[in-house]
Amino acid sequence: MAGKKDLERLRRRRRRKQRIIRATVHLFVWLGMAVLYYVGFSVFFDTPFEYQMKHSTDRLRREYEALSARYDSLSTVLGNLSERDRNVFRILFESEPYDFDSEHEQRQSSTYEKIVGRSTRQLKRELRERVSEMERQLETLNASYLELQARIDTAGRRCDNIPSIQPVINKQLTLLTASYGMRIHPFYKTLQSHQGVDYTIPEGSRVFATADGVVRDAAQRNSTQGQTVVIDHGNGYETSYSHLSKINVRKGQTVRRGDIIALSGDTGLSLAPHLHYEVRLDGMRVDPIHYFFMELTPTEYQRLMRIAQTGMQSFD
Numbered sequence: 010m011a012g013k014k015d016l017e018r019l020r021r022r023r024r025r026k027q028r029i030i031r032a033t034v035h036l037f038v039w040l041g042m043a044v045l046y047y048v049g050f051s052v053f054f055d056t057p058f059e060y061q062m063k064h065s066t067d068r069l070r071r072e073y074e075a076l077s078a079r080y081d082s083l084s085t086v087l088g089n090l091s092e093r094d095r096n097v098f099r100i101l102f103e104s105e106p107y108d109f110d111s112e113h114e115q116r117q118s119s120t121y122e123k124i125v126g127r128s129t130r131q132l133k134r135e136l137r138e139r140v141s142e143m144e145r146q147l148e149t150l151n152a153s154y155l156e157l158q159a160r161i162d163t164a165g166r167r168c169d170n171i172p173s174i175q176p177v178i179n180k181q182l183t184l185l186t187a188s189y190g191m192r193i194h195p196f197y198k199t200l201q202s203h204q205g206v207d208y209t210i211p212e213g214s215r216v217f218a219t220a221d222g223v224v225r226d227a228a229q230r231n232s233t234q235g236q237t238v239v240i241d242h243g244n245g246y247e248t249s250y251s252h253l254s255k256i257n258v259r260k261g262q263t264v265r266r267g268d269i270i271a272l273s274g275d276t277g278l279s280l281a282p283h284l285h286y287e288v289r290l291d292g293m294r295v296d297p298i299h300y301f302f303m304e305l306t307p308t309e310y311q312r313l314m315r316i317a318q319t320g321m322q323s324f325d
Contacts, residue, residue, distance in 0.1 A: 069133075073133055073136075076133070076136055076137060076140060077136070079140055080136060080139065080140050080143070083140060083143045083144065083147060084143065086147060087143055087146060087147050087150065089307070090147065090150045090151065090154060091150065092307035092310075093154065093307065096302050096307060096310060167243070167244055169220060169221045169265075169266060170220050170221050170222060170242040170243045170244055170246060171220055171242070171244070171246060171300070172219035172220045172242065172246060172248050172288050172297070172300045173219065173220060173266075173300055173301065173302055173303035173304070174217070174219050174220075174266065174267070174301060174303050174304045175208075175217075175219070175301055175304055176208070176216055176217050176218075176219050176248075176250060176284060176286045177208050177210055177214060177215070177216060177217065177273070177284060178214075178215070179208065182309060182312055182313050182316065184208045184209055184210055185206060185207070185208060185313065185316055185317065186207050186208065186209040186283065187203055187206060187207035188203075188206055188296075188298065188316075188317035188318075189203060189204065189205060189206060189294075189295075189296040189297065189298065189317070190202070190203060190296075191203070204287060204294040205249070205251075205285050205286050205287035205288075205294065205297060206285075206286050206287075206296075206297050206298065206317075207283050207284070207285055207286075207325065208273075208283060208284045208286065209281065209282070209283045210273050210282065210283065210284060211273070211282060212254055212272075212273060212274050212275055212282040213254060213255075213272045213273065213274070214272065214273040214284075215269050215272065215273075216238075216250050216253065216269065216270055216271040216272060216273055216284055217266075217267055217268065217269060217270065218240060218248075218264045218265065218266055218267065218268045218270050219248055219266060219286075219288075219300070220240075220242045220246065220248070220266050221242065221263075221264065221265050221266055222240040222241050222242035222243065222246075222248075222263075222264060223240065223241050223261065223262070223263055223264070224238065224239070224240055224241075224258045224259065224260055224261060224262045224263075224264060224270075225239045225240065225241040225247070225260070226238070226239040226260060227239075227256050227258055227259055227260050227262075229256070232277060233277050233278035233325070234251040234252065234277050234278075234285070234325075235251055235252040235253065235274065235275075235276025235277025235278075235279060236251075236252070236253040236254070236255075236256055236271075236274065236276045236277070237249060237250065237251045237252075237253065238250045238253065238256055238258060238270050238271050240264060240270070245290055245291040245292075246288070246289070246290055247288075247289040248286070248287065248288055248289070249285075249286070249287040249289070250270065250271060250284060250285075250286055251277065251284070251285040251286075251287075251325070252273070252274055252275060252276050252277050252279045252282075252283060252284060252285055252325065253271040253272060253273060253274050253276060253284075254271075254272050254273060254274025254275070254276065255271060255272040255274070256270070256271045257269060257270055257271055257272070258270045258271070277325070278325055279325050280325065283325070285325050288300050298310075298313060298314065298317055301313070
């Protein structure tokens with residue numbers, strides 16, 4: 010009897026051990042299946058947290074792109090308004106133009122130094138602040154422009170009496186050979202004040218009145234200026250056109266902006282065929298380049314100013 014009980018007890022222990030082993034194997038199998046399921050789900054599907062983070066990043070990216078596009082648009086508009094404002098004030102107040110190249114390079118260098126090492130969040134915040142500031146500046150500039158435009162409108166037709174175009178056809182801006190300022194005289198070889206601008210053009214080229222006015226002088230003079238036309242535009246403005254080959258107007262004649270008043274030539278003390286053009290305001294000679302605002306865009310004006318700053322040789 011004792012042997013049977015021991016045998017039965019041994020069988021029960023063996024069955025219990027087998028059940029424990031089987032349960033342990035089943036547990037590891039289920040754990041392995043759960044891990045595989047999680048890995049497979051993560052590969053093909055986003056978890057709720059990943060989905061939320063991904064869509065949050067997409068929203069931030071879209072918002073940043075929208076702000077960048079808005080900033081670029083405002084920057085372009087502000088630049089155009091600034092250039093138009095500067096150009097008009099140069100004409101009204103005879104102020105010296107900016108050195109566009111140096112100013113642009115300094116702005117670029119300063120901008121790069123400021124953004125290096127900053128985080129995306131900080132750049133985004135600063136971009137939003139700059140957009141808001143540019144909107145405020147745009148409103149101020151627009152108000153200033155509207156006020157200036159109103160003043161111009163009140164001037165009526167007197168605006169037609171302000172010299173505001175080039176006296177020759179110079180669409181490519183390549184004919185200007187000497188600008189206003191101190192230049193080497195072609196004959197005396199000394200540094201002298203050149204109080205106008207020279208256009209190198211073939212003899213017989215058309216010369217246009219740059220504003221409405223009355224011919225004050227149409228001289229077939231035997232002088233260093235050669236044949237010359239002087240137009241009185243009123244409001245203190247006069248223009249002078251020298252070294253002409255033929256004069257098409259007479260003293261006292263009324264002319265309009267764009268009328269052909271003469272043909273260019275090589276008369277007087279002249280190095281080669283060219284036109285010498287001057288603008289006078291209240292008896293003082295001023296730089297004619299500042300008075301081409303009706304014909305030149307801001308970009309063309311900047312280009313012509315760079316050409317004028319190269320220190321060219323005068324022809325008279």
